[in-house]
Amino acid sequence: MSNAGARRKAPTIHDVAREAGVSRGTVSRVLNGGHYVSPAAREAVDAAIKSTGYVVNRHARSLITGRSDSVGFLLTEPQERFFEDPNFNVLLRGCTQALAAYDIPLLLMLAGTQDERRRITRYITAGHVDGVLLVSSHSGDPVAEELRAAGVPLVACGKPIGQASKVSYVAADDRDGARDMVRFLHQSGRRRIATVTGPLDTPGGVDRLAGYREVLAELGITPDERLIEHGDYSRAGGEAAAERLLAAAPDLDAVFVASDLMAQGVLSALHKAGRRVPEDVAIGGFDDSPAALASSPELTTIRQPWDRIANEMVRVLLAQIGGEDPSAVILPTELIERRST
Amino acid sequence: MSNAGARRKAPTIHDVAREAGVSRGTVSRVLNGGHYVSPAAREAVDAAIKSTGYVVNRHARSLITGRSDSVGFLLTEPQERFFEDPNFNVLLRGCTQALAAYDIPLLLMLAGTQDERRRITRYITAGHVDGVLLVSSHSGDPVAEELRAAGVPLVACGKPIGQASKVSYVAADDRDGARDMVRFLHQSGRRRIATVTGPLDTPGGVDRLAGYREVLAELGITPDERLIEHGDYSRAGGEAAAERLLAAAPDLDAVFVASDLMAQGVLSALHKAGRRVPEDVAIGGFDDSPAALASSPELTTIRQPWDRIANEMVRVLLAQIGGEDPSAVILPTELIERRST
DNA sequence: CATGTCTCTGTGAGCGTTCACAGTAGAGAA
DNA sequence: TTCTCTACTGTGAACGCTCACAGAGACATG
Structure with missing residues (x-):
C-alpha cells in the first residue's frame, strides 16, 4: 500500500532496515530464506516490508549473484x-x-x-x-x-x-515409436507395409525410417525399396508420395507415415485411387496432432509424451x-x- | 569468438577499456550512441569489443538507469x-x-x-x-x-x-462498429432487426448494444424490447438467445449478434427453426474471428483493426x-x- | 577459567554500469 | 598573447543489493 501509483523512488533495503531497526544484512537474510535470523528481527522486517511496500530490485540482486532467477x-x-x-x-x-x-x-x-x-x-x-x-x-x-x-x-x-x-x-x-507402429501394423495382419518418411535431414525423418527398417529386418521381411517414399511433412508431400507408392507397389496393404499431416495426404491419395481405409490399406501416422482427429477415418498414430x-x-x-x-x-x-x- | 562455451567470467567494460587503451567512460559512450567520441577511440573500442567478445551486462546498466529496455x-x-x-x-x-x-x-x-x-x-x-x-x-x-x-x-x-x-x-x-452493422442491415432492406448482446458487464456488451439502440433511434424505429436478448459470448448462449428471440418476435428478419461465436449459435437455432440465412433472416456478427469463416454461410461481421x-x-x-x-x-x-x- | 560452538547481527567491499564533473588540447576570436 | 569555445577524455561516485567476515552474546565443554 502507501505511495500508490507514485513515481516516487522505490523503497530500498536500506529503508526497510531503518524502519525495522535492523541492518541491511538482516533484511537481506530475511529476504533470502531467513536463516540465522531471530524471530523478533524477522517479524520486524516483515512488518517493515509491508509498511514500506518494498519489492526487491532484481537488477541489483542479479548484478551481484549473477543469476536472474528466470x-x-x-x-x-x-x-x-x-x-x-x-x-x-x-x-x-x-x-x-x-x-x-x-x-x-x-x-x-x-x-x-x-x-x-x-x-x-x-x-x-x-x-x-x-x-x-x-x-x-x-x-x-x-x-x-x-x-x-x-x-x-x-x-x-x-x-x-x-x-x-x-x-x-x-x-x-522416434525410432522406437516407429518400431511400435510397424510392429502393430504387422500384428494386425498386414504384410506389404510401405512407409512415407520425413525429410532425411531431420532427426524425425531419419529415426522413424530407421525404426521401420529395423522391425522389417527383425521380422525377416526382405526389404523392398519400392515401399519407401520420402515426404516433406506437408499434406501435399504426403499425397504425392502415396501416389508414387501406389504406382511402384500397388499391392501395399499398409503405410506407416512419418507425420499425421502427411498421413492426411496419403488418405486422400488412397481415396482417389479407390482404396478403402482401413479395409484395403491401414494407415499409421505420427505425432497425434490435431490432423489425426480431423482425418476421416481418425488416424492411429504415435503420441509423444x-x-x-x-x-x-x-x-x-x-x-x-x-x-x-x-x-x-x-x-x-x-x-x-x-x-x- | 574466443573462450567459447567457457564458464569463465565474462569480460567487463573495464577489460574492453584496457584492451582499447581508453577509459571506462569512453567505452560507455561508444556503447551509448558514440557522441563525443573521436573516430580513433571509437574504432579502438569497437575492435576491443570484438576481440574480447564483450556483451553489456544489462543488470548493471539497469541498476543505474532504472530502465530495462524491454x-x-x-x-x-x-x-x-x-x-x-x-x-x-x-x-x-x-x-x-x-x-x-x-x-x-x-x-x-x-x-x-x-x-x-x-x-x-x-x-x-x-x-x-x-x-x-x-x-x-x-x-x-x-x-x-x-x-x-x-x-x-x-x-x-x-x-x-x-x-x-x-x-x-x-x-x-465497439459502438461505432455496431452502428455500422445495424445501419447496413437496415440498408439491405431489413426492418425487424433483433440483437443478441454480450454480457452487460463487459464493455463490448454495453457499447455494441448502445450502437444498436442509437441507429434504431436515428432511423425513427420504435424500440422493441422483444428484439433484444442477452448472450454470454458462447456458442450455446447465442443459440439459446436466438430461440428466445424467435419465440418472442417470430417476425424478425435480421439479427445483429455481438460476437461471431454467438452468431454460430444463432445460425444453428435458425436452421433448426427452418429459417434460411440470408434469405429469411440476415445475420451480422462481430470480431471477424475464425468462427466467421467457419460458419455456413460465412458471416458478415465487424473487423477490429x-x-x-x-x-x-x-x-x-x-x-x-x-x-x-x-x-x-x-x-x-x-x-x-x-x-x- | 579458558575455550569452543552455535546463533545471530552489523559492516565494508564490490558486482558492472552510467552519470556528472573536471580537465585537456586545439581552434578560433579578441 | 589570452580568452573562450568546442570536442573529447578520464575519474569518482553512485545504483541497490549480496557476500564474506568479524564480532557479540549465550551456552556448553574441557
Whole structure:
C-alpha cells in the first residue's frame, strides 16, 4: 500500500532496515530464506516490508549473484506454426508448471525474424535469463549454436542434428515409436507395409525410417525399396508420395507415415485411387496432432509424451544452470489406436 | 569468438577499456550512441569489443538507469483461448514489430493461474520490464490494478470497465462498429432487426448494444424490447438467445449478434427453426474471428483493426514510460461483407 | 577459567554500469 | 598573447543489493 501509483523512488533495503531497526544484512537474510535470523528481527522486517511496500530490485540482486532467477522459452520460428498446435500448448504449460515448483517465472520469447533473433540473442547473452528452453524444428539453428558458444545453459526440444554432442536435448523416442507402429501394423495382419518418411535431414525423418527398417529386418521381411517414399511433412508431400507408392507397389496393404499431416495426404491419395481405409490399406501416422482427429477415418498414430518432455526439459536445464554437463533424454512414445488401422 | 562455451567470467567494460587503451567512460559512450567520441577511440573500442567478445551486462546498466529496455506482453488468462485466435497472433506480431523499431525486445508472460499471476506481478514490479501491454478480457482484472498501483506503465487492450480513468487502453470502436452493422442491415432492406448482446458487464456488451439502440433511434424505429436478448459470448448462449428471440418476435428478419461465436449459435437455432440465412433472416456478427469463416454461410461481421491496435498500444506505452499521462485511444472498425446478409 | 560452538547481527567491499564533473588540447576570436 | 569555445577524455561516485567476515552474546565443554 502507501505511495500508490507514485513515481516516487522505490523503497530500498536500506529503508526497510531503518524502519525495522535492523541492518541491511538482516533484511537481506530475511529476504533470502531467513536463516540465522531471530524471530523478533524477522517479524520486524516483515512488518517493515509491508509498511514500506518494498519489492526487491532484481537488477541489483542479479548484478551481484549473477543469476536472474528466470528462464526463457525461445521460439526461433514464426509463432503461428506453434500456437495452433495443442501439443505445443501442452509443452508450454508443462514447462511453466515445472518451473513454478521452483518459483521461477518463464518468459516466452519469439524470434521469428532474423532481426528478432539478433535482438533476443543479445538480450539473453546479456544475462537476462539463466537458461533457455529452445523450440525449433530447423535443426541447424544458428541461435542454438550462438547461445551455446556464449555459455548460456540450453535445452532443446527434439534432437538437434548438427553439433548434437554439446547441446542438451529432450526428445521422444522416434525410432522406437516407429518400431511400435510397424510392429502393430504387422500384428494386425498386414504384410506389404510401405512407409512415407520425413525429410532425411531431420532427426524425425531419419529415426522413424530407421525404426521401420529395423522391425522389417527383425521380422525377416526382405526389404523392398519400392515401399519407401520420402515426404516433406506437408499434406501435399504426403499425397504425392502415396501416389508414387501406389504406382511402384500397388499391392501395399499398409503405410506407416512419418507425420499425421502427411498421413492426411496419403488418405486422400488412397481415396482417389479407390482404396478403402482401413479395409484395403491401414494407415499409421505420427505425432497425434490435431490432423489425426480431423482425418476421416481418425488416424492411429504415435503420441509423444509432451508433459513428460516439458518436465524433463526443465529438470535438465536447471541441472545445467547448477553446473552440470549437458545431457540428452529420450522418452518413450505411446501408440494411439483409432480407426485407420 | 574466443573462450567459447567457457564458464569463465565474462569480460567487463573495464577489460574492453584496457584492451582499447581508453577509459571506462569512453567505452560507455561508444556503447551509448558514440557522441563525443573521436573516430580513433571509437574504432579502438569497437575492435576491443570484438576481440574480447564483450556483451553489456544489462543488470548493471539497469541498476543505474532504472530502465530495462524491454517490455512485457502479459496474458492473464489461459493461453489456449488466445493462441488459437488469429487475431491475437496479429496483435502479438504487431506489437513485436512496433517495438522492434526501438530495438526493444518483447517478453510474453503467461499468467493463467493465481499462482502464476503472483509470480509474474512480483517479477514485473521488481523492475524487469519498463512497461506492460496487457491482454485480458475480464475487466475487473486485479493484476492491472496492482501494476497500476505499483506505478508500472500499463496499456490495456480493450476498454477496462472498472477504474478506467487511470489506466491507458487502446480499443476498437465497439459502438461505432455496431452502428455500422445495424445501419447496413437496415440498408439491405431489413426492418425487424433483433440483437443478441454480450454480457452487460463487459464493455463490448454495453457499447455494441448502445450502437444498436442509437441507429434504431436515428432511423425513427420504435424500440422493441422483444428484439433484444442477452448472450454470454458462447456458442450455446447465442443459440439459446436466438430461440428466445424467435419465440418472442417470430417476425424478425435480421439479427445483429455481438460476437461471431454467438452468431454460430444463432445460425444453428435458425436452421433448426427452418429459417434460411440470408434469405429469411440476415445475420451480422462481430470480431471477424475464425468462427466467421467457419460458419455456413460465412458471416458478415465487424473487423477490429488489430494491426493498428498493436501500433497504438506500443505508442501509448512508450509515451507513458517516457513520463506522459495515461490516455485512451479508440480506433475505427471495418465491416466485412460475406454471405450471411 | 579458558575455550569452543552455535546463533545471530552489523559492516565494508564490490558486482558492472552510467552519470556528472573536471580537465585537456586545439581552434578560433579578441 | 589570452580568452573562450568546442570536442573529447578520464575519474569518482553512485545504483541497490549480496557476500564474506568479524564480532557479540549465550551456552556448553574441557
